[in-house]
Amino acid sequence: MKKIPISLIIDDPSPVVSVYHAHHDTGFTRDGRPILEYVPNELFFTFCEIVRRHGLKGKFSVVPMPGNRGDIINGIDGADENDVAAWLNGVRERLCPAFSVGPEMLTHNKAVDLATGQALPMNERDWASVQTEETLTPYVAKALSILREAGFAPLGVTSPWNFGIEVEADYVKAISNAVLQVCGSKSAWYFLRSRRDVPDAKPWVAYDDGDRCVVSIPATARDHFWQTIDTTQADDSFVSRVADEIITADGKAGELIDILNRNGMPILITHWQSLVSNGLGTGLRALDEVATRIERNFGDALEWMSFEEILTMVLANKEQYPKPDFN
Numbered sequence: 001m002k003k004i005p006i007s008l009i010i011d012d013p014s015p016v017v018s019v020y021h022a023h024h025d026t027g028f029t030r031d032g033r034p035i036l037e038y039v040p041n042e043l044f045f046t047f048c049e050i051v052r053r054h055g056l057k058g059k060f061s062v063v064p065m066p067g068n069r070g071d072i073i074n075g076i077d078g079a080d081e082n083d084v085a086a087w088l089n090g091v092r093e094r095l096c097p098a099f100s101v102g103p104e105m106l107t108h109n110k111a112v113d114l115a116t117g118q119a120l121p122m123n124e125r126d127w128a129s130v131q132t133e134e135t136l137t138p139y140v141a142k143a144l145s146i147l148r149e150a151g152f153a154p155l156g157v158t159s160p161w162n163f164g165i166e167v168e169a170d171y172v173k174a175i176s177n178a179v180l181q182v183c184g185s186k187s188a189w190y191f192l193r194s195r196r197d198v199p200d201a202k203p204w205v206a207y208d209d210g211d212r213c214v215v216s217i218p219a220t221a222r223d224h225f226w227q228t229i230d231t232t233q234a235d236d237s238f239v240s241r242v243a244d245e246i247i248t249a250d251g252k253a254g255e256l257i258d259i260l261n262r263n264g265m266p267i268l269i270t271h272w273q274s275l276v277s278n279g280l281g282t283g284l285r286a287l288d289e290v291a292t293r294i295e296r297n298f299g300d301a302l303e304w305m306s307f308e309e310i311l312t313m314v315l316a317n318k319e320q321y322p323k324p325d326f327n
């Protein structure tokens with residue numbers, strides 16, 4: 001029997017510093033604790049171990065200039081360079097190629113003036129909303145080239161917030177231009193949209209000129225791990241309840257089951273800050289539990305795929321992945 005593809009999106013990771021801290025509006029969790037500014041590598045290594053143990057695959061962002069605090073090549077303000085190097089090394093050695101690495105634009109905070117490297121007054125989402133193919137291409141190319149310099153081979157990008165959604169046709173062409181320029185590939189993927197609570201949720205061909213192709217890979221689930229940021233609750237029954245929202249222990253309910261029942265492709269999503277849980281790592285434990293339940297209930301019926309594997313799968317059968325009618 002043909003296996004059903006499943007994938008996991010991890011948004012917002014960067015070495016040592018938290019971009020969630022950088023762009024957070026109040027600086028405090030909803031229960032009043034300061035948002036964690038630095039993430040211990042210990043939690044990152046725990047994530048790598050969960051990935052290895054369960055054979056998880058998907059997409060892992062690396063924000064190249066996290067929070068306008070420097071960049072992953074020349075150093076990040078406030079971060080020990082050995083910790084940054086160990087983190088990047090872990091992504092290269094322990095997450096690739098199971099996870100396709102791509103930038104989540106430059107800063108996931110303020111937009112950058114490419115000529116000076118300085119922060120512009122608006123965030124990247126607001127900046128992108130009025131750009132064109134011409135101005136987006138070098139911006140995306142800059143993000144990709146920093147990752148290449150760090151030893152990655154990115155074939156796609158993640159949109160911080162809903163970066164580019166107002167000018168999506170231009171954005172998609174800019175992604176294609178930039179991936180070709182920087183990485184030499186005529187096919188590319190990107191993550192911008194979600195397809196939740198709809199039948200047949202799956203990726204689609206967003207651009208195809210007969211030579212170059214861009215595939216949009218959506219999240220088809222919600223980030224149920226996010227709630228662990230705003231609470232100190234971390235007992236096993238809480239972890240189990242978070243996992244239940246995706247898949248119950250008996251495999252009979254949860255959003256993953258709903259997606260499969262609607263004939264969709266489960267593309268789960270979480271954020272680095274959701275796994276870190278403001279330092280408690282509760283989200284990591286919930287992810288471990290979700291992966292255990294998926295394994296136990298589905299065994300080989302589901303097959304974890306990286307975003308590059310999804311890209312290849314879609315390009316091999318483009319007509320099966322038409323652009324959906326959204327809105």
Ligand SMILES: [Zn+2]
Nearest residue numbers: 011012160161
């Ligand atoms: Zn993000």
